[in-house]
Amino acid sequence: MVRSSLDAPTLSAEHLQWHQEAVQRCRRAIIQMTSLAASGHPGGSLSSLDLYLVLWSCAKVEAENPWMDGRDRIVVSHGHTSPGVYSVLAELGFIDNDEAVSSFRSTQNLFEGHIEREIPGVEWTTGNLGQGLSAACGMVLGDRIHGRRCNAFVPMGDGEQQKGQIAEARRFAVKFGLHEITAIVDRNQLQIGGETAEIMPQEIAAGWEADGWRVVEVDGHDPQQIFSALQQARKDEQRPWCIIAHTVMGKGISFMENKSDFHGRALNTEELAAAVTELGEDAALWDLQPLQQRRARRPDSTVPTLPDRLPSLHPGEPITYAVDQKTDCRSAFGQAIFDVACASADGQGSPPIAAFDCDLEGSVKLGAFHKQYPDRFFQAGIQEHHTATCAGALSTCGVTTVFADFGVFGVCETYNQHRLSDINHAHLKIACTHLGLDVGEDGKTHQCIDYVGVLRNIFGISIYIPADPNQTDRIVRHALTSAGMAFIGMGRSKLKTITDDAGAPYFGGDYQFTPGHLDIIRSGTAGMVVAMGTPTAQALEAVDALRTEGLDIGLAHAATPTDLDEASIQQLASQPFVVTVEDHSVRTGLGNCVAEQLFGAGTAIPQLRIGVDNYSPSGPSSEVYRLAGLDADSIRERVQAFALERQ
Numbered sequence: 086m087v088r089s090s091l092d093a094p095t096l097s098a099e100h101l102q103w104h105q106e107a108v109q110r111c112r113r114a115i116i117q118m119t120s121l122a123a124s125g126h127p128g129g130s131l132s133s134l135d136l137y138l139v140l141w142s143c144a145k146v147e148a149e150n151p152w153m154d155g156r157d158r159i160v161v162s163h164g165h166t167s168p169g170v171y172s173v174l175a176e177l178g179f180i181d182n183d184e185a186v187s188s189f190r191s192t193q194n195l196f197e198g199h200i201e202r203e204i205p206g207v208e209w210t211t212g213n214l215g216q217g218l219s220a221a222c223g224m225v226l227g228d229r230i231h232g233r234r235c236n237a238f239v240p241m242g243d244g245e246q247q248k249g250q251i252a253e254a255r256r257f258a259v260k261f262g263l264h265e266i267t268a269i270v271d272r273n274q275l276q277i278g279g280e281t282a283e284i285m286p287q288e289i290a291a292g293w294e295a296d297g298w299r300v301v302e303v304d305g306h307d308p309q310q311i312f313s314a315l316q317q318a319r320k321d322e323q324r325p326w327c328i329i330a331h332t333v334m335g336k337g338i339s340f341m342e343n344k345s346d347f348h349g350r351a352l353n354t355e356e357l358a359a360a361v362t363e364l365g366e367d368a369a370l371w372d373l374q375p376l377q378q379r380r381a382r383r384p385d386s387t388v389p390t391l392p393d394r395l396p397s398l399h400p401g402e403p404i405t406y407a408v409d410q411k412t413d414c415r416s417a418f419g420q421a422i423f424d425v426a427c428a429s430a431d432g433q434g435s436p437p438i439a440a441f442d443c444d445l446e447g448s449v450k451l452g453a454f455h456k457q458y459p460d461r462f463f464q465a466g467i468q469e470h471h472t473a474t475c476a477g478a479l480s481t482c483g484v485t486t487v488f489a490d491f492g493v494f495g496v497c498e499t500y501n502q503h504r505l506s507d508i509n510h511a512h513l514k515i516a517c518t519h520l521g522l523d524v525g526e527d528g529k530t531h532q533c534i535d536y537v538g539v540l541r542n543i544f545g546i547s548i549y550i551p552a553d554p555n556q557t558d559r560i561v562r563h564a565l566t567s568a569g570m571a572f573i574g575m576g577r578s579k580l581k582t583i584t585d586d587a588g589a590p591y592f593g594g595d596y597q598f599t600p601g602h603l604d605i606i607r608s609g610t611a612g613m614v615v616a617m618g619t620p621t622a623q624a625l626e627a628v629d630a631l632r633t634e635g636l637d638i639g640l641a642h643a644a645t646p647t648d649l650d651e652a653s654i655q656q657l658a659s660q661p662f663v664v665t666v667e668d669h670s671v672r673t674g675l676g677n678c679v680a681e682q683l684f685g686a687g688t689a690i691p692q693l694r695i696g697v698d699n700y701s702p703s704g705p706s707s708e709v710y711r712l713a714g715l716d717a718d719s720i721r722e723r724v725q726a727f728a729l730e731r732q
């Protein structure tokens with residue numbers, strides 16, 4: 086193996102010699118692993134191969150210390166070229182070649198069909214095309230926040246250029262001066278279905294130039310040209326560069342060259358023999374049997390465990406909003422994030438915390454944080470897909486990262502980005518306001534009534550829906566100081582403070598937020614109303630009215646609807662019936678969560694689900710709630726009727 090540095094004047098003759106030999110070995114590995122798995126993407130792997138070899142042999146990365154601070158980040162965005170990536174990582178000692186080749190696309194270990202962040206040398210799990218550049222932006226920001234500089238190199242496909250998120254990311258990179266990033270487009274002119282020019286004509290170079298990038302074109306199979314372009318790109322302290330590398334799909338095996346058929350098809354036995362002959366090796370040496378046997382044997386993996394980087398933040402002191410101090414949860418969120426940042430600031434006044442906004446700063450209440458920490462606030466414009474990925478990647482770099490948005494954009498618009506961030510072990514905190522019908526006059530386009538239903542599919546996310554500003558305060562402090570992905574869901578309106586029997590703030594003072602715990606706001610034996618989020622105030626008014634009328638009904642609040650603990654479920658199970666109240670689709674929200682958790686505990690009690698059963702019109706939230714049956718009177722009537730039916 087020969088390694089060089091981008092500081093060297095050129096690639097040495099020795100390096101070039103090694104490159105030519107290594108390319109053949111890697112081609113062999115690519116063909117072997119895809120044929121063994123009988124699937125995979127050999128075509129693009131072969132076209133990107135020279136780029137990968139130059140990158141991993143010249144960038145500041147170390148096989149012995151793959152996750153070292155300050156390393157360069159090689160973020161391969163077209164993750165289907167995994168055979169190419171694995172072959173190069175094996176060549177450079179990051180991973181074991183036989184392990185990668187024999188277990189590729191098997192359930193044995195991590196060498197999946199698309200590259201995985203757990204593999205040393207891989208920075209981001211990709212495969213959902215269009216997200217790599219955004220992830221690289223997050224990583225560069227992470228190093229800047231830690232006072233370091235890293236270079237990020239982002240190889241991408243040319244078909245991939247059709248994704249809009251890439252344009253979002255390149256504008257962001259230019260706006261924030263992320264000159265450390267170099268994109269490298271594998272311009273092989275082909276994608277799955279044929280020629281890129283036919284599938285979707287695109288002026289690739291013009292697009293990058295128009296967004297402010299410096300564009301250069303190279304022969305993507307000439308290591309010296311690739312090296313020199315990378316070197317110049319790295320020297321430019323003003324602008325990020327895009328290197329368009331002209332390549333040949335299937336490069337190196339003549340019958341595969343320029344054939345889109347080999348984008349995603351492995352060679353069959355005859356083709357494999359022909360490829361071997363062409364690569365100049367004895368076909369007998371290419372016996373796949375030993376590798377097949379190893380695949381069947383499933384030996385333990387030698388891949389080390391990916392380290393996790395968690396910042397340490399101080400939660401600060403909780404705030405209690407008084408009973409007559411009507412405010413909205415989003416303001417309480419803005420105050421709490423500001424507080425946590427101030428409480429966690431180091432000697433230089435810079436906390437390891439960052440917040441992203443998509444042109445809704447005033448509405449999502451990030452103003453105070455922005456003003457105090459302007460270099461930790463990222464105004465990303467109406468570019469939610471990029472923002473979600475970029476923030477997700479930054480959250481893996483030892484920076485607590487908040488993505489604040491309206492629910493309909495921060496959840497519904499960006500679901501796949503969040504899912505990929507979770508697969509990447511991100512710790513992103515998604516704070517969404519204007520949830521449900523409480524979006525008010527904006528109407529049905531903005532009514533996010535499916536956040537629980539959508540987000541509960543993401544295995545690593547904790548869903549937190551506070552009942553009022555006091556609980557919001559405590560939930561935000563908890564979420565910001567805990568590991569993992571979190572969603573904090575809030576409405577828009579100013580809310581009544583939820584009070585206990587004595588009229589004091591229920592969620593104020595010494596109240597401790599405990600995930601999984603059902604907060605019993607009123608105890609009763611005739612049945613239990615379980616509310617979630619904004620309509621808790623309406624449910625409380627309804628329950629108090631019914632109690633005055635002699636119905637001993639209780640009220641609970643489920644701030645973590647998807648994960649109620651056993652004691653909470655038992656509390657519900659002992660009731661004659663349960664009524665769920667939510668500003669969410671009745672098909673996929675709290676009602677579902679409660680029903681399935683009760684059923685799972687072996688209990689079937691009658692249940693009434695009060696919630697949203699259709700898109701609702703524009704109007705003040707209070708009117709929209711009345712129309713949807715979420716006002717206190719409607720809740721009271723329906724609970725009363727349900728109780729009467731059961732007597």
Ligand SMILES: Cc1ncc(C[n+]2csc(CCOP(=O)(O)OP(=O)(O)O)c2C)c(N)n1
Pocket residue numbers: 126128129130163165212213214215241242243244245246271273275276277334348
């Ligand atoms: C968002 C997204 N849409 C669709 C796909 C399915 N897909 C995988 S590879 C590919 C074509 C990619 O073409 P290109 O970037 O040119 O890569 P190459 O064919 O050169 O390997 C498509 C459509 C995907 N992985 N992600």
